Amino acid sequence: MSVAATHFNYLAVVVLMMIGLYVLFSTRNLIKQMIGLGLFQTSTALFYISLGKVSGGTAAIKIYADSVEGRMLAAPLDPDFVQQFGVGGVVYSNPLPHVLILTAIVVGVATLSVGLSIAVRIREAYGTVEADEIEAVTRVDAARVGRDP
Amino acid sequence: MSEIALQVNFALNIALLLMLIAVGVAIARMRSLLAAILLMGVYSLVSAVWLIVMDAADVAFTEAVVGAGISTIVLLGAILLVRAGPVRHNWRMTIAPAVLVLGVGGLLVYAMTGLPEFGDPASPANAYVGRNYLIQTPDEIGVPNVVTAVLASYRGFDTLGETVVVFAAGIGVALMLGFGPRSSLPPLPAAMGDHHVVLRVTARLLIPLIALFAFYVQFHGDLGAGGGFQAGVILAVAPILHALVFGLHETIAALPVRAVRSIATLGVLLFAGVGVICMINGGGFLDYDHLFPPGVEAIIPPGLLGDPDHAHQWGQHFGIFFIELGVLLTVAATMVTIFYGFAGRAVEEP
Amino acid sequence: MVDALHLIGGGLVVAGTLLTLLGGVGVLRFPDVYTRIHAASLTDTGGATLVLLGLALISGLTLETLKLGFVWMFVMLTTPAAANALANAAFSAGHTPRIGAFQITKGVAAGEAGPDTPRRETSDGNKSAAP
Amino acid sequence: MLLAAGIAGLVVAMTMMIWRAIVGPSQYDRMLAANSFGTKIVLLIAVIGYLSGRPAFLDIAIVYALINFVTTIAFMKFFRYRTLSRSLGPEARNG
Numbered sequence: 001m002s003v004a005a006t007h008f009n010y011l012a013v014v015v016l017m018m019i020g021l022y023v024l025f026s027t028r029n030l031i032k033q034m035i036g037l038g039l040f041q042t043s044t045a046l047f048y049i050s051l052g053k054v055s056g057g058t059a060a061i062k063i064y065a066d067s068v069e070g071r072m073l074a075a076p077l078d079p080d081f082v083q084q085f086g087v088g089g090v091v092y093s094n095p096l097p098h099v100l101i102l103t104a105i106v107v108g109v110a111t112l113s114v115g116l117s118i119a120v121r122i123r124e125a126y127g128t129v130e131a132d133e134i135e136a137v138t139r140v141d142a143a144r145v146g147r148d149p
Numbered sequence: 150m151s152e153i154a155l156q157v158n159f160a161l162n163i164a165l166l167l168m169l170i171a172v173g174v175a176i177a178r179m180r181s182l183l184a185a186i187l188l189m190g191v192y193s194l195v196s197a198v199w200l201i202v203m204d205a206a207d208v209a210f211t212e213a214v215v216g217a218g219i220s221t222i223v224l225l226g227a228i229l230l231v232r233a234g235p236v237r238h239n240w241r242m243t244i245a246p247a248v249l250v251l252g253v254g255g256l257l258v259y260a261m262t263g264l265p266e267f268g269d270p271a272s273p274a275n276a277y278v279g280r281n282y283l284i285q286t287p288d289e290i291g292v293p294n295v296v297t298a299v300l301a302s303y304r305g306f307d308t309l310g311e312t313v314v315v316f317a318a319g320i321g322v323a324l325m326l327g328f329g330p331r332s333s334l335p336p337l338p339a340a341m342g343d344h345h346v347v348l349r350v351t352a353r354l355l356i357p358l359i360a361l362f363a364f365y366v367q368f369h370g371d372l373g374a375g376g377g378f379q380a381g382v383i384l385a386v387a388p389i390l391h392a393l394v395f396g397l398h399e400t401i402a403a404l405p406v407r408a409v410r411s412i413a414t415l416g417v418l419l420f421a422g423v424g425v426i427c428m429i430n431g432g433g434f435l436d437y438d439h440l441f442p443p444g445v446e447a448i449i450p451p452g453l454l455g456d457p458d459h460a461h462q463w464g465q466h467f468g469i470f471f472i473e474l475g476v477l478l479t480v481a482a483t484m485v486t487i488f489y490g491f492a493g494r495a496v497e498e499p
Numbered sequence: 500m501v502d503a504l505h506l507i508g509g510g511l512v513v514a515g516t517l518l519t520l521l522g523g524v525g526v527l528r529f530p531d532v533y534t535r536i537h538a539a540s541l542t543d544t545g546g547a548t549l550v551l552l553g554l555a556l557i558s559g560l561t562l563e564t565l566k567l568g569f570v571w572m573f574v575m576l577t578t579p580a581a582a583n584a585l586a587n588a589a590f591s592a593g594h595t596p597r598i599g600a601f602q603i604t605k606g607v608a609a610g611e612a613g614p615d616t617p618r619r620e621t622s623d624g625n626k627s628a629a630p
Numbered sequence: 631m632l633l634a635a636g637i638a639g640l641v642v643a644m645t646m647m648i649w650r651a652i653v654g655p656s657q658y659d660r661m662l663a664a665n666s667f668g669t670k671i672v673l674l675i676a677v678i679g680y681l682s683g684r685p686a687f688l689d690i691a692i693v694y695a696l697i698n699f700v701t702t703i704a705f706m707k708f709f710r711y712r713t714l715s716r717s718l719g720p721e722a723r724n725g
Contacts, residue, residue: 002261009263012166017253019173023347025246026177029236031228035185038220039173042196046169049203055268056155059204059684060283061373062293072683076152085270087283093204094279095295099304102208102296103311106378106480107364109215109223110318113487116227117325120494123231124331130237154682157634161678164641168648175652183708187660191651192696192699194671194694195644201675201687209690222704226714334715345587345718348703351580355573355711359696366689373686383693386700393703396717492714509632512677516639519670523646532658535650540665550636552672566688570676570695574669577699581665584706589658591710609711613637 012058016043028131030119034112041108045101052094054085060098065089158202165199180235190221192295206374207296210366214344219484222389226491291462292371292469298378301469305435309420310474312479314481316417319483323410326490334495336398345394359387366478371466377473383478389488397492406489409482416479423471437468506558511553519546531597532589540582547574633681640674661705668698 004011020043023036043051056077063070070090077091085091119129126134179185193216200209241416265272282299300308326332367380378450392400401498424435432439522542529535551571555564644667651663672691679687707714 006266007261007263008163009166009267010264011258012170013255014254014261015170016173017257018250019170019177021253022246022250023177025249027236027238028242029182029233030223031182031231031233032185032236034177034227035182035224036222037305038189039176039192039297042193042216045208046196046199049200049205049208051264051272051274052205052268052279053203053268053272055202057270058682059206059374059687060295061206061684061686062287062295069683072151076155081270087280088287091270092283092295094275095282095299096279097274098205098208098296099299100172101205102211102300102376103308103376105208105211105215106382107314107318109261109382110315110487112220113223114318114321114325116223117322117490120227121325121489124346128232129231149283151683153631153634157637157678157681161637161641168645172648173651181657182652183657184660187657187664187705188651191648191664191667194668195662197690198671198674198678198692201678201690204691206684206687210693211685213690213693214697217694218700221701225704225708229708229712229714327660345584347580347583349719351576351699352703354576355696355699358573362692362696366693369689374689383696390700390703393700393707393714394718397715399717496713505654506632507707509636513632513634513639517644519641519643519673520646522666523643526650526663527646532656534664536662539662543666543669547669547673551676554676557680558685563685566674566685566692570672570688570691573692573695573699574672577695577702578665578669581699581702582662583656584702585662585665588706588709589656592658594656596660600685625683 003114009053010047013043013050016046030129030131031116034115034119035113038108038112041104045104048097048101052097054091054093056081057093058093060092060095061113065091094097161202162199165195165202166226166402167198168195176301180238182233182236186221186224186228189224193217193220201457207294208453209381210374210381214386217381218386219382219389219488223487223491226488230491230494230496232496237477259318267298288468290465292466294371294373294376296374297371297376297469297473301472302437302465305437305472306425306469308476309424309435312417312420312476315483316413316479317414319410320419322487322490326494327406327486332490332493334397334493336396348394352390356387356391359390359405360384363387363477363481367473370473371469377476378480380426380473382484384477384481385488386482388485397489401489401493404485406486409485409489413479413482413486416477419474420472420475423468423475427468435472437464440464440468470487501559504559508553508556511549511556513553515546515549515551515553518542518549522546530542533586533596536582536586536589540578543578544575547571547578633677636677637674637681640670640677644670644674657709661702661709665698665702668694668701672698 010066017040020036020040023039024033026032065074065088073090082089082091122134123129126137128134169192172188173197174183176192178186193212197209197212197216200212269275282303283295286292286295288296290302292298333380363380363384366375366383367377370376370380388400388404423440427436427439428434430439430442519542521537525538526535526544529538549569555567558564558567580603647663647667647670651660651667654660670692675694677687679685682686702716709714
């Protein structure tokens, strides 16, 4: 197995993160930049969840090893593997990244809307959401203030 | 049967990640902001299925509602307010970012090769802290959903911080969009000749069901996937759907802005109040084992709720119940506040 | 008996998937918005019915079957309503259905240019139906 | 085995929808593709739940079926009325 096969998830995360970064830098439109920021943020979430996945594991909601589901989940796994890495006969994925990302997503949408509301106020004040034009307007204003104080 | 499940999981992981990359590239190339927002919705649907394949059921819940629902609607409201046209592309402006992105991406790929293999159960991330939570939760907390246990009890202080951040973001949006002459849109006349009977009947059926389902997710959260954050965003969808179909003024008449802002505050106070009560009864902040005074603790019959060997779990159950309720109130009210801010603002005259 | 039910259920799931695939081909190949909506919404409800019925046969009489029933109910409620809303929006924006092989469709690009495009006011057939 | 075949078919159908969502040509085609994509996701989640032995994931499928509708209504109002706050249909008579 080459590195590309065993680390495919991380590779995909890097590609997604770079797409987000590219959107962020290649446009001056504030709304599109927010979308790029959203892509970037999602890729971070994907990275955390990828790190927490245990092969052969299941969601971290307790099930009993002798129940139908528990037997079905343990069937294809090596008993030694279950013995070593399982908890009570069931192999779970790591719950800690799930907790971190769960709250991060909700916080993410809240901060996204703060950013968007700033963009809305910028539009109301400057008449545009293109960063170039905003800078041009600011320069004109500064020049006018400088000329006749 | 189950070997197939493992192989399908492996194949789905790769297929969904490739789909994500394809949609991501399409978003980056799209000139129309509207199409980019639509594709963001598709993107988060795909990533939510991927989260289920990665065993993160709770996160998939949140991503589904937030990514495909609320953030799409907020983005739509924002481009209505800024009346943004198609994004202009400038060839000179793509070269420097492309070089930068290739450089940073190369460095990240180089760093990535040092990470443990995907799915390795013995990697440092999986072998110590996460495993300890899995082992100790049945004894110390006694709820089947380990994610809820970690979120609400072990990392309760962190969750309080997140809740306050969400609340603060709600205040920020309300301050920027919810006050002033433009914040109260005059009621728009219903369009002549339009009678969306199908939509109105469907919405009338669905709104109570959405709210009911949110409470199911809330109170089922320590047994299965679910909890305060997930339920909060689902609950917020009910008034949003009402406003979309019956008009914002109807919704504000039923659920005044002031009331929504107060509910958000109440949630944070409830969360912090539980922590303070624990301190009063002799424990640390948010230490639910001391939620009840020792006198009350003594008369609780062991095994009333949960494991008879661990009478303390009574406090844990009620502590998690109350703070999840606080999270629900804050998240739902904040999301509704944000929607009010964007949907209720008048577009300036051209 | 149980194995037979599993087999029938699996067969229904595959049948529903084939119906969904058929709808996918329709969405890719059909010439205008309305025919695509037609293809997608019909096969979505039909495919969902077959898939969920198949899963219900597999799971037997459990709580999961009830949840499958809820999923089915929501899909059957929302997919046609959404298709209705979509066709309504497309029609009022000036998309004319493409009838016949050589008719030139005028408004196909009407929704393309983004929010700046002025919405074309149309006198659609809704007016006559208003109370 | 049959469920795995079902998942494969659904993934192919999802790919078709993504293609339609990316190429357009009109925004309505994109919206249609996104909506239909959501329905396929609902089915995919249900089948994954049964294949991997955790059918409790059906809750998530229910959420998707609901959210999909809300998003479509929001886009429809965007296209038709250019506002999110207008009431659809006659002014409230019974409320």
